[in-house]
Amino acid sequence: MPKAAQNLKAEISKSSPAPLLPADSEGSALSIRLKQYFKPQDIELVFEGYRYADKAHEGVVRKTGEPYITHPVSVACILADLHMDVPTILAALLHDVVEDTSITTLDIKEKFGLQVAELVDGVTKLDKIEFQSASEAQAENFRKMLLAMSQDVRVILVKLADRLHNMQTLEAMRPEKQRLIAKETLDIYAPIANRLGLNSVYQALEDLSFQYLHPMRYSAISKAVMAARGNRKEVISKVLESIQHQLKVFHVDAEVTGREKHLYSIYRKMTRQATPFSQVYDIYGFRVIVKDLPGCYLALGALHALYKPIPSKFKDYIAIPKANGYQSLHTTLLGPFGTPIEVQIRSAEMHNIADAGVAAHWLYKSSDAQLTVLQQQTHQWLQRLLDIQNESSDSLDFLEHLKIDLFPDEVYVFTPKGSILALPKRATAVDFAYAVHSDIGNSCVAVRINHELAPLRTELKNGDHVEIITGSLAKPNPAWLNYVVTGRARAHIRHFLKSQRSSEAAQIGERLLNQALRALHVDPKQISDENWLKLMRDYGVITKSEILSEIGLGKRQNVMVAHQLVATTDGHLEKHTKLPAKALDTITVRGTEGMAVMFAPCCHPIPGDPILGFINKDKGLVIHTHDCPSVRKFKLDPDKWLDVEWEPENTRLFKTNLNLTVANQPGMLAKIAAGIADAGSNIDSVSVEEADGSAYANLYFTVQVKNRVHLADLMRGLRKIPDVVRINRTKGNISTKATANKASA
Structure with missing residues (x-):
């Protein structure tokens, strides 16, 4: 069995890596790793990249006091433990040269090829672009990195290795900077590592973040685990021997090892369940690794015959794998003295995938179908990121949707055709609809859960059979945003509502602008495309509808825009003096403008009531009754209100x-x-x-x-x-x- 995953675990378990010799020296850490699986010519190409990076960073020292080159070499070592390919190792060595030196992406492309240049560019931060806030800069960095990752997942593997080494050497930073980086790592990078199945990296990032965010709690739990390890040594030894003997009796060829829960996982369980450390019994468990899939279930039967299982504590992740490709049988047994014992049973191949996740594609070069399924699942998740990117109007939206989409806990439900769909915990029928297809989500009107009609806001449970009912005239409801949990659903709903609001606001804006033009005795039809193009250039917008939308939402004054449009004509318009009086005075309200027209809740106007309209910034046109107390203060200022009337034919309520x-x-x-x-x-x-x-x-x-x-x-x-x-x-x-x-x- 390949030892790369074990090497990775050993490497990242260190709080700080050992000093590294020059990468091309005979006994260096990187050389030792590369010789395990690279050809001599590939190793020489990597050393060429090392020399290039070493020269670029010459004279630069890290905050730890080490030469800067030790950082990219350490990142390359972590990726070499995953047996990543030559372009990825080169990208690891070169990942900071564009950001920190005068070398450009084009220089890297000419020297090492397009593939390496694209990987480096995907990892590089956007420090040279000015942002309005630090949070916006952070969000845009994630957006760029994750979009690059959607084209090539190796980008995030390099970034995760980079973040892991930075966390291992974080003690050199100021305390406030430590907490900031640790929080970012816990919120974004650790969940991404988990989502990609990189279990060892995920656990190391969580523990390191925990160490800097809550140093006293980290120290206390660490000492308690050490003490428990000694106190339970006799019980653990006895259970280990019993399991090994029982498996031999059942002729199951297996490797049995101890498995210790990582510190942040213990802390999370203690806080979530309000449990003291003394009552957390699954700190130390066991892992049984067998040869093949049938051996997993045979081993399970053997262990259930040895110790009584706890029925509610059994999970079959082989039949229904986690979304990140993880497969294993989890069972909790009542061991000696009534102590609960958690056991994981998996095949050697499942174990490799559990540690390396999506990187297993490069690590083992296996043609097994399970890896293909894992790659497909990863591709689907990356495709969802692209969908969210397309529907999100800005970087902060994208980051919010990404965080929502990184839920570690999942429920598994069935489609009408019997396929299994993984969704975040607390996902609703609307989340399911958008997970199937955006068109299904946009047009869903009802749902059958386990063949019975249920509300769309119903939270789904494991094993539910879900069927969405759609309508040809249906459209997303703003209320859905109150209960959807997936980033994909939230992004699609917001995009639809913004588009609808923008379209409706543009219609209102056009009517307001036409009113202002007629007040200037100008026929709106006489405004040429050239006039509009000049105004669009002046305003710095791309389309005419953007200007109309801003008028409808109260962000621009219709009278001002009308004057500027007339001014751009250089006196070539004929003035009209015989325009209908109604066109000069009123705006017709149809009652169907939904997102762009708001009927004031203070007076609830209905057709037949005399009404006034107010353009409110960001709310659009707000309609009040004439006698509404809220409008009294505005009546003295005619610039703040306009006369409106009802459309004779109204169908809505x-x-x-x-x-x-x-x-x-x-x-x-x-x-x-x-x-x-x-x-x-x-x-x-x-x-x-x-x-x-x-x-x-x-x-x-x-x-x-x-x-x-x-x-x-x-x-x-x-x-x-x-x-x-x-x-x-x-x-x-x-x-x-x-x-x-x-x-x-």
Whole structure:
């Protein structure tokens, strides 16, 4: 069995690497590693890269006091333990020369080829670009690196090795810098290593981050583990002998080793379960490595015959592998003295993949189908990153979606065709829909879970059979953002809503601009493409719709844009004086503008109400009733409001509030609800004033109506119900009515 994964584990277990001799000397750490699997000509090419990097970094010293070249050589050693190919080792040696020296990516391409240059470029930070904030710079660095990784996964392998060595030598940094780097490592780099199946790198990054973020806790748990190792030595030795003997009895050829849980994993379990260290029994477990897959289940049967298994503590990751390709059988047994014993059972090949993950493609050059599946899963995850990138408008959005997508815990559900889909814990039916395809997500209207209809917000559980029902006219709902957990779903929903809002805002903006142009006695049709192009250049935008959108969202004044458009015509427009008066005064509200038009919750305007419109920055056009108290202060400033009117034909429903005083009798609420339904209206919400022993009660409804006529019909119908004493339309939020009335009483 190849020893590369074991070498890697030994290398990264050191808090700081041993001093390295020059890379091309006979006994150097890098030379020893490369001779295990490289041809002499490949080794010479790597040494040429070493000499190139050594010259570039000549005279530069790290904060640790060592020559700078020791860092890229250490990174190359970590990757050599993974048996990575020549371009990756060269990229490791050269990964800092573009960032820290005058050498360019083009220089590397001419010297070592395009492949190495692209790997180095993918790892290189964007320090030479100015950003508005440190968080934006960090986000853009991740974005660039991960997009390069989506083209070639070796980019992230180099970056992870780079981060691992930086963490091993972090003691030279200032304490605040240590914590900052450790937090970034724990939030992003360790989860990526886990997602790619690089188990040893993942555990080392977590432990090192833990050491610098919580040094006292790290020290306490470390000492406790050392003490427990000694205290439990006799029990561990007895269990190890029993397992080895039992496997021989069942004729299972296996290698049995001890496995110690890494420190951050222990700490995470203690904090998550509020458990003291003395009650964490699976600190030390066992790993059984057999020859092939049938041997895994044979070994499982042998161990279950030896010690009683705990039923709730068995997981079969062979039948259903983790998303990062990890396969193993996990079982917890009740050992001697009732002590729980955790055992992992896997084949040699599964063990190699568990340690090397996606790097196993280079490490073992195996043609086994399982590696192909692993590569496909990795490709799908990288493709999701590309999808998120395409849907995210900026770097901070992308980083937020990435963090969401790096959930370590997963649930496994079945598609209607029987395929298994891995989703993050707490994923909902909407997350599932977007995981299948973005079009399915955008058009989903309902879901069947285990053949029964369920709400779209339902959280999925392991083994659920999920079927999405779509509608041709359906579209994403903004409320979905409250419960989706995957970055892919969140990115697609936000992209759709932003696009829809931008489109609707552009329509409103065009109508506002046309109004302003007509007020200047200019026909909007006379504004030529040349005029628009000049204005777009002046504003620094690419499309006309961007300007219209900004007008609709209140970010630009329609009158100002109109004046600038007219000014660009150099007097070539004919002025019109006989324009319809309506065009000069009003904007028509159709009621279907959804994202770009907001109906004020303070007065709930409905068609038929006299209305005013206010352009609010970032909210677009906000519609109020004429008598709304909120608009009184704006009426004195005509620049802040504009006259609007309803489109004669409206099909949508609008919210309005009703206050009913009724006899305090059983069944009244049901009678009123039935009356509202009979009038063709919907109940959006209802609240009841707290009973105070009175013979009457106040009910507050938010109902949906088409217009004032519909509302009048509804109110007439409700007055006919016996014991309805009074009914009137109210303004404001009904959720506060009962409280306010009670206080005033």
